[in-house]
Amino acid sequence: MKVPTISLCMIVKDEERCLARCLDSVKEVVQEIIIIDTGSKDRTVEIAKHYTDKVYSFVWTNDFAEARNYALSYATCDYILHLDADEFLDGEADFLKDELNKDYYFLRIRNDIGSGMAEVHQFVRLFRNAPEFKYEGALHEQINIIKHSDRSHSFLDATIHHDGYLEHIVQDKAKSSRNMNIIKEEVRKNPNAFNYYNLGMQLSNDNHPEEALKALQKAYELGKEFSYAARILLYIMKCLTDLKRHDEAIQIGRDSSMLYPMKADFQFKLGLLYEHYNYFEDAILCFHNCLDIGEDREIIQFNHIEGTGSYLAHGKLAELYLKRGDHTSAQKHVLLGAQEAPDLIFLIKIFVDLHPTLTGVDFVEALIKIWPFTKSGRVEQIIAALYKLRHPGTVDLIKCYNVEPPSTVRAWLHIVEGNYEQAMMLLSDAQEIGTELRRDLLLISLLTRDVTLMREHKVVFNLRDKEWKWLLKVVTGVDNNLSTISNELEEIWSELCQDLMSIQKYDEVERLILINSNPILRYHMASQLFKKGFSELAVEVIVESPNRHDNTKIYALVVQILKNLNHIEDALHYAKLNYELNREFEYAYETLLLLVEQKMYDEADVVLLQMKEMNPSSEWVQTYTLEKVY
Template sequence: MNNKTVSLCMIVKDEESYIKRCLDSVSNQVDEIIIVDTGSSDSTLCIAEDYGAKIFKFAWKEDFAEARNFSIEIAKSEYILVLDADEYLDQNTNLQEVLKELKDYYIINFKNYMDGGYITNHQAIRLFKNNLGLKYFGKIHEHLNIDDFDNLSIAFADFFIHHDGYKNEVFNQKNKFERNLKILEKEVKNNPTGYNLFNLGIQYKVGKEFLKALDQFKKSYSLSKNQIYLPFLLYSMGDCLLQLGRNREGIYLMKDSIELFPKYTGFYYLMGLFYEKQNYLKAAEKEFEKCLELGEVEHFQSIEGVGSYFAYIKLSEIQQKQGKLTAALDSAFSAVNQNKMFPPALNQYFSVMKSAGISDSNINDNLKMIYPIYEVKYLEILVKVFYVNRSQLLQLFIENYNLRVENSVLAIAALYNKKYIEACSIWMNEEKLDPEVLSDIISLCMIEKNKELFIKIQNTMNFDEREKKMMISLIERSDTMEALMSTFLFDIFKNSCLKLLILGEEKIFLNLYKNIKFTDDQKEHLISLLVVHGFLNIAGYLLEEEIKANKLNYHLDGLLVDVYIRQNKLNEALTMCTKLIEKTGDYSSYNRLFNLYEKINYEEEKLLVEQAMKQVLTVELA
């Protein structure tokens, strides 16, 4: 069969950083390249000329469809491929193989790369027959008028288009957010279709205006009942509710959404997040297991990983919170195995090992087996994980691989190898201090009683005068503080306390703890952090002391049960947990008893507790 001719059609403006990659990906796949330029002032057009592109000028009128239609009217080939400069074909693409089906248009899968290694997937028509009368409409997020035709043939193309235009460096550099928001608000005003309302909601969500986004999604829903984007619209509504802390409302929305689309994995993923926020840990665990059973979403817009490595990470976190460290390590290992390039997966694996009390040297031996460093990009991820977790291994890798890193990283490496004077010296000589390391610096100030270093950072922290006095008192360890800590000060202090314990400075931590007046909520929060991070002896000691002083705070009782289970003090845990259920009868207490029965293989009792948990969950969510 003869090959089909293909025209690449692009609209561009100042794309010198990206267009070469795009054109490289299609250079052997297309017969002509049509570039419609809306006002470039950089070297974009010179690069395009090197590829033999036909270049046309077009006055920009804030209408993508108009510019897109101008480009396809020029095309001479049998098929048209549409790309933007920040997109490129997957290296395994074979357009001629795809076109053997001779379809009128093809739906193509997109991978959209975000900051931090996150990926979203969506589908769009970018390959279609020329001269059928297909045209674009919509001033932004333009799409083809396929609904105006009957009996057009369609297929899903077996290749990906990669897109990194949503990364912050690209998005901000090109002022895409403000440009898109302006066009979308005008488009919705003039033409309030379900699709336009949906896209405006997405734009508000990107700008973290979740209430505005939710309002647009609700308006879009009633107009979008039969649209392919409906599952992602519902997912986006749920995500807004999650960000707004409206967890119960979100749970009901996800239940209704699952009724409509029972195989859309993202709904179960969000349900797991909502349950976690409500501290329904066993229920959350089941939702993430369901995600893995369903696998990734196909043929709908979705977040990549909700049916694979994302779900494994969250499953591991939930298992870690329940003290099931062997299972948590297995889940984290699966996440790393599925995506070695996603830092949160490796970070969770490291976190579980640390909370299990595994030494850094043994962790290093373990990582050598599961995470071989054969490319610079893998080494970079590993070093980031060491940095985030404040591991002694950071110093080892800097030295062994002769890495050039920022001074703040060198200071962290020195600090967590207990080179306190060296760390002080680095930070004292820094003109501007990274906000990420402020809790580390405060920990160092407390260890060394270094008021001079604290004075250097205090303006960065926006302390008021009262807070400054309290912090200096903490650093000097001189007075017992009767005044309560502000929420702002407590957030800094709790992180500094964790850093003290990572450094093995338990005596300093305990001295500080005894000298500070906390609210009950602050005590619970701080001690719960100690439990999750594996500082069980100190957490257990503090809990036993606090429970003596406050016998009616059942949250503290629950935390002590967690400690006992993790320490294999199973008789103590069972006695205390049984009493806790008699007093509260809440979901968390049954959840703890279930975990205990699971650990000692009481299968019949476990089933009874699981039934009780379901009943309690129904009542608590009513």
């Protein structure tokens, strides 16, 4: 029996970054490679000719389908395989050597969106070389399977990896403008659901949520029955969230969850919205619902965020349980999340917060138990994550595994080890000091009382003149108070407090406490002291503010510290103060729990009744009943 042959058909432009990787992943399993170049100015054509002599030029007409079909016109094999240059096939692509007998096949496409996260969907990427199979759509072109629903088809257990959605790659304003012009013309010529859907996505990606919302609502009105209708609803939720219309987004999420009860994406998005409002119980319920649903691997044209039914849900549960002070549950979900997705870097921060006093070999051993370094590059990946947190475990990991540290990390390593002169030299020689290295520059300047380098790189601090002068005085040890501070200075101060606590420079922390009485600056110091286990000192450091808004977060921190010290009556006092200042759900929730703990049930009933009247409505509150134990 004749084994079917395959033509790889591609259209490319300026793809020197990734074209070779794509072709290497498939060159052994396709019989023909056809590449259509639409006007490259880099080495794309030169690279393509190393793999095939079938490289052709095409004058761009603002129509992707036309370019794709031009590629098909050169194909001579039995089947067509469609790949983009920023994609590559998983493993050895042996699945293409299997017997092919269907008219078209769905392949899983995994879009890498960074930080260990990915968006996954199934799409027709392999089909018979037949006249009836042509691309349609000037943008987001595809084989119209609705026309061919009666033809035989199947799913191939294979993954196409795509990295073109990574932020540092996707930031191309010219390409965005081109796509917008194409899709607007498509909508004008054919105002159907799919074109409105593409217009809505493009507008959303270009940060025009109001216009995007209108386009997506029109798309859903015209295409409720189509396979991409669920994704339209997710984008509608995103637009409403971007517009800060969270109540409406939550309602859409609830309704969509009923329409699509087995799609974890809706429960996950709902959980994020509840978390935004600090509706912790509702958020926790949503993420547990995600785990109950599990991963959906048979999705046709419905983009699914990989992990919403598994490791991402575990990660969010770990975060929420940590905020609630339930370290046992948080640790459990960190372990489960890391087992399922070792590359999910945000779990590292939760792990560090769970073990604030763990250092040295103990820290490395605890880390290895969760993230075994069996994968190439894993050590370097975790070192980068720990450095971002300025965790001293970075040094321990580098020493244990004899890793050559990246140049950006070296100055900080010298600071940790007390080699201040070497740190200053490295920062002096740095070609550029951006926001990331600013932290190290400020830290070494404070430790050496030398502001020379700071003055040279004043622009990176982005402070008003008054704040800049104040910071210079603080660094050199001058007693100096500041009445108001900007968001920029607050961020810089918070990082400085974190970094000093991280490398255990407690004498410097004490000095900063003595020369500063600003309530917000004191708040950040107290927050770091509390995280490191110095609860009693944190209570002494923190002070009230004459500003009502500032007191909201100050009181919230005081409540957590006092609870940690088991001073429940005092914690309740500040929780009530905060609830009087802000009649919001999160402060009512904290007050309710403390009232119940103190067996003050009459007051708890009043607060619970008030919570039931709040918007957005909490499903947890509506079903919650006080268990009165006297």
